[in-house]
Amino acid sequence: MNAPRAPGLIVFQNARLVDPAAGYDGPGALLVAEGLIARVSHGGDLSDLPADVRVIDARGALLCPGLIDLRVKTGEPGSEPKETLKSAARAAAAGGVTSIVVQPDTDPVVDDPAVVDFILRRARDIELVHVYPAGAATKACAGQGMAEIGLMREAGCVYITDADRPIVDSRVMRRLLAYAGGLGVLVAHRPADPWLAAGAVATESEFSGRMGLAAEPVAAETIMLERDIALVALTGARLLVDQISAAAPLESLARAKAKGLPILATASINHLTFNELDIGDYRTFWKLTPPLRGEDDRQALIEAVASGLVDIVVSAHAPAPPEEKRLPFDEAAPGAVGLETLLPALLTLHHEGRIPLLRLIETVTLAPANAIGLAAGRLTVGAPADLILADLDTPRLIDAAQLISKSKNSAFDGRRLQGQVLMTLVDGRVVHEERQEA
Amino acid sequence: MTLPAPGIDEIRSKAAPFPKRHFLSVTDLDPLQVTGLLDLADLFVGINRQRAKKIDLLKGRTLVNLFFEASTRTQSSFELAGKRLGADVVNMSPRSSSISKGETLIDTAVTLNAMQPDILIVRHPASGAASLLSQKVDCSVVNAGDGQHEHPSQAMLDALSLRRAFGRIGGLTVAICGDVLHSRVARSNIALLTMLGANVRVVGPPTLIPTDASRWGVSVWHDLKAGIAGADVVMMLRLQVERMQGALVPSMREYFRLWGLDREKLALAAPGVKVMHPGPMNRGVEIDSDVADDLAVSLIQDQVEMGVAMRMAILASLAARLDNR
Secondary structure, three states: OOOOOOOOOOOEEEEEEEEOOOEEEEEEEEEEOOOOEEEEEEEOOOOOOOOOOEEEEEEOEEEEOOOOEEEEEOOOOOOOOOOHHHHHHHHHHHHHHEEEEEOOOOOOOOOOHHHHHHHHHHHHHOOEEEEOEEOOOOOOOOHOOOOHHHHHHHHHOEEEEEEOOOOOOOOHHHHHHHHHHHOOOOEEEEEOOOOOOOOEEEEEHHHHHOOOEEOOOOHHHHHHHHHHHOOOOOOHOEEOOOOOOOOHHHHHHHHHOOOOOOOOEEHHHHHHOOHHHHOOOHHHHHHHOOOOOOHHHHHHHHHHHHOOOOOOOOOOOOOHHHHHHHOOOOOOOOOOEEEOOOOHHHHHHOOOOOOOOOHHHOOOOHHHHHOOOOOOOOOOOOEEOEEEEEEEEEEEEOHHOOOOOOOOOOOOOOOOOEEEEEOOOHHEEEEEEEEOOO | OOOHHHHHHHHHHHHHOOOOOOOHHHOOOHHHHHHHHHHHHHHHHHHHOOOOOOOOOOOOEEEEEEEOOOOOEEEEEHHHHHHOOOOOEEEEEEOOOOOOHHHHHHHHHHHHHHHOHHHEEEEEEOOHHHHHHOOOOOOOEEEEOOOEEEOOHHHHHHHHHHHHHHOOOOOOEEEEEEOOOOOOHHHHHHHHHHHOEEEEEEEEEEEHHOOOOOOOEEEEEEHHHHHOOOOEEEEEEEOHHHHHHHHHHHHHHHHHHHHEOOOHHHHHOOOOOOOOOOOOEEEEEOEHHHOOOOOOEHHHHHHHHHHHHHHHHHHHHHHHHHHOO
8 A cells, every 4th residue: 555654634625525424415625634534614615725735626526434334254363265354454445444343253253352452453553444343242152151341342342242143042132231231332133033043044935945945034033133122121221233134123123213222223235235036046145144035125124224214234244265155055154245345335225216325325434433432434523534535426347356355255246336436544544546537 | 789770760859959958947948848858758668668778879978976865766767767878877976974065066076077977967965056066067967856946857757657647737736745845856846737737736734835835836735635635646745754853743643644645535636546756655654555555546656667768858858969069
């Protein structure tokens, strides 16, 4: 990277500013100084600028907070051939993601403050995007003994979760919520009844039945979510519902939110884009956890993101190398990479007129920032200059082989998307810049 | 060893090139192509009943039987079919440890491919395995059963048995009974028989019928007596004894009482009803020996005989496509 090391002075003139914190989507300009947002103009260009400022004419391109992705897996530590923190950080920078929260189900598991330290130190050395560890909720993500939540929070973890593994024991979940809630630590949990979901690789439907695939009913998600909601009511603790995926659990979520329970929910960009039929002829890049659902569920999910019922969108970046994907569908690893395609995939919903741009940007900036208490995610004077400049319309044909991620298991391979990140800034440093066209 | 010229000429003229390079699913075929293959198989039935059974249609071709799951019936049926057509047949049964199954599949495929086989016949416990393998090799792949997905040659031989017994398939009422959920035979038969115009019913306890099976173009029945009432054909499926675990059905004796086929229940079917079973049978679980062994109603022996002829037709047709290259 040839990015200037010292925080420079950069001004973006003639931009389309989108700032969910101010509820603003319109022309504007923004000055970066000393790693922070120094001045913001809603309307015309900024004047009276310092002498040595780098002036960038945005030509109407989108200028918004850098994306904050609450659910990213790398292979570090333990499975570096899949993805390292560095390759994930480079992919993130290219995708306009300025903060990633890495999942704890690595080897070793992030259930110890020393591992939190290790990840933070690696991230500092890499010096690209912000990397925040999520700590394990239970030791070894095994669902039994509680991990050192308080010590990990002091070390710098931003929420706790057992990642893909559901916390089966309701008593453990209750105590986790109570204990973490008391410390002010957010608990994330992907709702899945382990027995209904046992061995499942697809969603239960006419289609998966015909394909002969072991399948879980949507009820597996609904049942566990209802349990979690009841435990939130019992403990009063905050819960982040990880990757809600279907219409029925959305109804449960809506009831819980209507009661004022402190619940947030994420949806993955994959579940907003694809449905179960994308599995096609057993294509393992579309084998995901939770499994891709029906089209009715996808539509309900889009509506829920638009209405704010679902607060946050994540990439659910999950690298898997060919030896884990070129297998029969039953045996292949689940997950897909997504850091580099998150923004253009999200913009599809803008181009299709499904969700206003301001709301879409909110789901990947302000909403996740508020969920884990980051000062970033907004274009406010004094906030960190984590920014992206992006063209909304650039047509792109996604070619997985061209991705920066070490693993190329992209569900968007071969897909036509619109939108290109032109520049990514982290704390005022340019960490990614597309070559400017003449 | 070869037949008199008219026989083989007729076969050559009827062995239309297979529409695709691989035979992975009955949905690879349209009704006209199915009919053509059944006609061809009828010729092979005649040949198989002669003393001299061998012809040289596949002379010089190499067939590999790659069975990751134990099988006697299907494997020997394909082996005989290949040998009677004059091909060299190699049987392979790689051990499939639960962890390295997939690795074995792809590695084996690449290795075998280097040996230049012409047709690879594969059975594997994972749905979609044959399709995956077909993407990695240069030869033709025949799906001899992939997980719970399809077993297309079985459906074809069942269609051949039915057409020979009834003279037609369109308009027949066929009740497919038992463990439909775990059965690839049922999935292939449902797709093929509905394509050919049969009225298909699936009959079994709700725990063994796939979700939304009613959207597969079949009617769903949970009472065996009602489900086979008036049926022309009753096709029983094998109930794996492991299914007693996991709360799918409570016990063998309850299963036999409610969903096993015996004389008394069979009397409710249409006059002239025929009974089928893909084998191997669990006598006294899904079918009473009294019914299974009654040659007046049982097509089970015919199915085995038709299996060889049908597979000869499939192989001959695939080879005709290879010849055209």
